[in-house]
Amino acid sequence: MSCFTCSHPDTLSFRTSPTQNSKDTGKRTLKSFVRDMSLKFKSDRSRQRQIIAAEILKYGTAKNHVEVFTYQELAGATDNFNPECLIGEGGFGSVYKGYIKSIKQSVAVKQQNRNGLQGPREFLAEVLMLSLVKHPNLVKLIGYCAEGDQRILVYEFMPNGSLEDHLLDIGGDEEGLDWERRMKIAEGAARGLEYLHETADPPVIYRDFKASNILLDEDFNPKLSDFGLARMGPTGGKDHVSTRVMGTYGYCAPEYASTGQLTTKSDVYSFGVVLLETITGRRVIDYQRPTEEQNLIDWAHPLFKDRSKFILMADPLLKDKFHVKSLFQALAVAAMCLQEEADTRPHMSDVVTALHHLANQKIRQKEIPKEPFIKSAGHVESLGGLNSYIHP
Known part of the structure; x- marks a missing residue:
């Protein structure tokens, strides 16, 4: 089964979602950032999400709005993590090319290996750091998923690799x-x-x-x-x-x-x-x-x-x-x-x-x-x- 994002290259250029832009209105306090995340998780307050919210709250001002995705959303975006969508892999896990319809954006989806080199600490560090920094020469973190034992990070897609x-x-x-x-x-x-x-x-x-x-x-x-x-x-x-x-x-x-x-x-x-x-x-x-x-x-x-x-x-x-x-x-x-x-x-x-x-x-x-x-x-x-x- 072919990955739809791989078979439609014209959809792979990075676009900023109008919805996303409306959320990024200048400086947002970390308190409001955590509150927004909490509203998203009324039905599923996992320990991992609480840890992330608490850690972010310790520091200055959130520079980026970070979406929280369900595993099902990201599976759909990558054609169920189809190997044909694989664009990179290493000790940390695998990176897939995908397209998320809800934000109308092409993305890179990094699924951490459960037994890999990066654990909960590294996952938390990446979400924390990329929520607090914003610069044209830093990759943008679009969102993450922390359901059960799944640790997945979602970035803007970079078409020319490394x-x-x-x-x-x-x-x-x-x-x-x-x-x-x-x-x-x-x-x-x-x-x-x-x-x-x-x-x-x-x-x-x-x-x-x-x-x-x-x-x-x-x-x-x-x-x-x-x-x-x-x-x-x-x-x-x-x-x-x-x-x-x-x-x-x-x-x-x-x-x-x-x-x-x-x-x-x-x-x-x-x-x-x-x-x-x-x-x-x-x-x-x-x-x-x-x-x-x-x-x-x-x-x-x-x-x-x-x-x-x-x-x-x-x-x-x-x-x-x-x-x-x-x-x-x-x-x-x-x-x-x-x-x-x-x-x-x-x-x-x-x-x-x-x-x-x-x-x-x-x-x-x-x-x-x-x-x-x-x-x-x-x-x-x-x-x-x-x-x-x-x-x-």
């Missing part, structure tokens, strides 16, 4: 992303982190920044997804959050991996890893490569020390269609994000400024910069130094 799909999972005969698009995706993803770190109140540490969590809409605008590991940032004068080490191997900042002390600079390191992947087209860990090239950061470390080898770090799929000076500058930004000492890494607002410049550069005649933009892998500059890299 950055990983277009950067790291492409075949030899496929066209890679061009330089300008890579830099625009990097800039947008950086803006998402900047909002979480410097605008959200309380601040949010994303904790799982990687290419597969950067989703792309119909115009390849990036949106961060999967907030199951996100944590509220330090408050009350504290400079870190202590937590058990979670995330994906290769992307975790060294100080977080060794001490469990999490800061926004931990996200900055992870961003540096993804930016380096974006420049090189290489996975951070790739056991298909020769031993000395399996760890991207270890491979890049000696190359950062020799400007004559910077060009070797460009993804071959770019086919030399980039301005070499821009390549050097992008590598400078990545190198500064990857500093061993957390305090020497830039803030995401500075990274955004740098990448905005790179994303809007026109490809001009290729020329090798006369002076290296990265003096050594351990080279540390002030934030003013970062700007001098980008505006020499």
Whole structure:
């Protein structure tokens, strides 16, 4: 039996429901948000729903109206979770493409695996975080279902998949992303982190920044997804959050991996890893490569020390269609994000400024910069130094 959403591609573009817009009228207090949820659940006040409502009530102001769906509604939206509608799967469970008639919207439906890597805590964290934050570069949570042992999250549908799909999972005969698009995706993803770190109140540490969590809409605008590991940032004068080490191997900042002390600079390191992947087209860990090239950061470390080898770090799929000076500058930004000492890494607002410049550069005649933009892998500059890299 074919999935109707798969057989009608013209229905898959994201549309905002007029009904939904009427509910999003400026700032809504968390108290009214919880009250609305309670009215929906007069006939079924499950413990899980009460926990979610209570947790949301502890924090500032709800930025998003989050629908509550029945299992039956979501089964109908995905043709009973038809395998033909499957668009992704992993340790957390499976993601299906669907269409919800009541809100007239195409959606991605993430059904958590009952024995998977994400449990009730991660489910609650994602509903909580995405109710409290709103930004063009963060995926929108449409709603959720918490019936019995079912844990299902419903997001806006992102038709172009993830950055990983277009950067790291492409075949030899496929066209890679061009330089300008890579830099625009990097800039947008950086803006998402900047909002979480410097605008959200309380601040949010994303904790799982990687290419597969950067989703792309119909115009390849990036949106961060999967907030199951996100944590509220330090408050009350504290400079870190202590937590058990979670995330994906290769992307975790060294100080977080060794001490469990999490800061926004931990996200900055992870961003540096993804930016380096974006420049090189290489996975951070790739056991298909020769031993000395399996760890991207270890491979890049000696190359950062020799400007004559910077060009070797460009993804071959770019086919030399980039301005070499821009390549050097992008590598400078990545190198500064990857500093061993957390305090020497830039803030995401500075990274955004740098990448905005790179994303809007026109490809001009290729020329090798006369002076290296990265003096050594351990080279540390002030934030003013970062700007001098980008505006020499």
